[in-house]
Amino acid sequence: MEMILLPISHPVVVSLFLITSVFLFFICSKSSGKTKPLPSPPSLPIIGNLHQLGTHPHRSFRALSDKYGPLMLLQLGRVPTLVISSLDMVREIIKNHDVAFSNRPKTTATDIFLYGGKDVAFCSYGEYWRHARKISVLELLSLKKVQMFQFVRDEEVTLLIDRIRRACDGDSRVLVNLSEILISASNNIVSRCILGQRFAEENGRSMFGELSRRV
Structure with a gap:
């Protein structure tokens, strides 16, 4: 019987290596913890528990908390997420452990558009955040x-009312999307207060609002 040796770059060899590596990683990560792990539903590689949320996440969280308790750990993709569904636990965290839960998650969008998360709403808790918050309260x-x-x-409220009135007057009545025009009005208020100008609109939609939706 002759032995068949596959080259190391063969797809079968690469696939076996990846599967073995992922399996060993999960085994080691679960056995390396020194403390008792939090209740957590079984997760899948890469996606974690995303497949268990469904189209109504709040109902899925309720069903999972009924099974695994008011304090459980979910793996949303590569992000470990602590889910708390107990009012007493929420009060304990807000009252006694608020600093430990004050940081914001870092995302690619905040790094790109907010210069590494330097915005007061997305920066991590610390001296920089306290200084930025003080400036915002005093100056804005x-x-x-x-x-x-x-x-x-x-x-802006007057322009908003006139816009709705024009859409309803006459024979050429058009469908009014209140969500779009309210978003446009609020965005124009913010941009005028901060930048001193209104954002351009295209087909009745604020370009600033469209950018925020895409982000």
């Missing part, structure tokens, strides 16, 4: 600043 959200931009809100 103080009573004086809010009253200073009252005319911007009044003008």
Whole structure:
């Protein structure tokens, strides 16, 4: 009997190597923990528990919490996610462990559009966040600043009402998408207060709103 030797670059050899590596990785990761692991439903490689969420995630979370308890760990892709469905536990976290849960997740979108997550809403908790929050409260959200931009809100609300009235008047009535025009109005208010100008609109849709939806 002759022995058949496959080259190391053969697809069969590569596939066996990858399957073995993934299997050993999961075995080692589960056995290396020194503390008792949190309750967690069985997960699949790469996607984790994403396949168990379904079209109504809130119902899926409820069903999983009924089975695995009010505190469970889900693997959403490569991101471990702690799911808490107990009001008492939520109160405990907010009251006594709020600092430990204050950081924001880092994503590719925040790294690209917010210069590495430097925005006050997405940066990690720390000295930089406290300084940015202080500046935001004093320079953007103080009573004086809010009253200073009252005319911007009044003008945009007037334009919003006129736009709806024009769409309803006359014989050439058109379908009004309230969600789109409300998003456009709120985006224009923010952009005028921050940048001093309105964002251009295309077919009644704010370009800024379209960018935020894609992000």
